[in-house]
Amino acid sequence: MSGSLALPAPYPGIGPYLPIGVVRVGITVILAGSSLILLPDYLPATLAFCTAMLMVVLRRVQLGWVLMVLLAVTVLAYETHPAIPRVVLAVAAIHATHELGAMLVWLPARGRIQLVVLARVLRRYLLVELPVQAIVVVTCVFAIPTAGAQLASPLFGLAGAIALLVLVVLIVVPRLRNRG
């Protein structure tokens, strides 16, 4: 006889699930990835990466604040004229660190997690994040001197591309018709 405990998949009436190991890897990728993107210097990037790894491994130890402080100080406080996407990403990463840190408090080291649980966390995140990002963009336009140009240039570029496309269509299509 060999002792075991088997849980059928899927559980009756519970629906799809993910292994918690996959979720933990995903959390590590989000936290470490955003830190590596936002922190260009070697030392804070290494510190943030290690903190992200430790946060996932040592789930009882609350280390999320280290990551949040690093991101906020480096991008939001230290840089005088940061690019808007960097500010947007930094705010999103700080918020994500908070949500994932709160989840890691009760997330077991192994097992299975129902997808609806993750969807609920994501919904809660987006519910706060989307309005906040609108505030972030508006604030950046007023707070960063070069932000207006930063924000306008992609829009002008997009408009120029569309105009070019329309022009090409207007010139090329009649000529093709005439040949036919």
Next chain:
Amino acid sequence: MTNTTRFSSKVTWVANPAIRISAVIAVIFAGGSLAFSRPLLALGAVPLIIACAMAWLRRNRATDVAIDTELLVESGNHDIRFASELTAPDGSATAVLHLVAKSQASAWVVIGTARTHLLAGTLSPEHSGPQELLRIDHQFVDEGGGALTLPAEGPRLNRVVSPPIARLRGLPLPPRMAGLTGGHGSVRAGEGGEFRDIGLFRPGDRLRRIDWKVTARRAQTVGELYVRHTFATADATIQLVVDSRDSVIQLVVPRRTRHKEQRGVSSADNARAAASSLASAYIRQGDRVGFQDLAGSSRVIPAGGGTGHLNRLLPAIARATPIGAAWRHVRAPIVPSRSLIYVISTFLDDEAGRLATLWRSSGHRVIAIDTLPRQIVTGLSPEERAAVGFLLLEREQTLAAMTGTGVELVGWDSSVTVSPEIALELVARPSRPR
């Protein structure tokens, strides 16, 4: 066969520590923004403040939780299916369940609770006997993620797991049979058995026993009749004496080990399997079987036969487990006369061997079933290995002294290659009823 357990308790909600930390960080960011004239730093505080406020406003106060668990044992199958219905406290959004099975097998499941959920699975217990099969520990997280309950132990599902029953063919018999009927030949003259002799008809002889050919050949006078006499049939009385005062696991773990691993076969598993197999086999062939547990005088079932008696024996054997400290018998327990006695023990102390020798010296046929599993001593220090070696050497001396008095020895260890059934058949071969 189903077994339902209902569990209900109150849970205590506490604030999520991550929310508190984030609230403090948000205040620091906002303060830093003002102090150092960094407006962008305040943006970092905005989502934290909103998230913490939402978590605080949505915090939960409900306390009642209920878990109904049903165990279903399928006949002929060692697996035990379970279905657990969880009724979560109002307002809880997530349930973290830890299903702890015996032998440290466990599974974590995180589900989104919509008040009631059904969780099902299969348990394959490693050991037989009375045991805690499953415990469902639980923790709940509220809708906002700002409050959670402390991890709490849930219902404990206890059950007596039946040992596997081997099909035994050749079975040893006692030197003399008892009883007036049964499946074995007896030394007494009587009805139903093998041919004994031919004699003159006497009052009491049945008319159908008259052998007319012999009468025609031998009769000297008119009215002289010859009848065929047969041996009577009898049943054997078997006494199973199980020494469940101790249970030794296959893996010898060092004293310093904090978590004693319960993996591998235990001597109690072997003992229960041996006793159940013997009881089933003997009763199937029409013999009478009694049961005695050396761990307690209250665990005695007198010898009997039939399916009803087997249904009493098997649960008693399955419940045989060490309770309290091992104790010595002042005198040997009384066993039926002319019975074959099986002493099922690890023989790690001399108590079972002493009783076997006593019974043998009083004329019983005694078979000692050695249930000690093959010991695995990896990971032990040299001193601990030496201690195990001395203990096993002492046991060998006990076994040698016992077999020297005529007690037959059979090993019953499912972890070794030699089948106990074959070993028992070999012991049965030279034995013939007189």
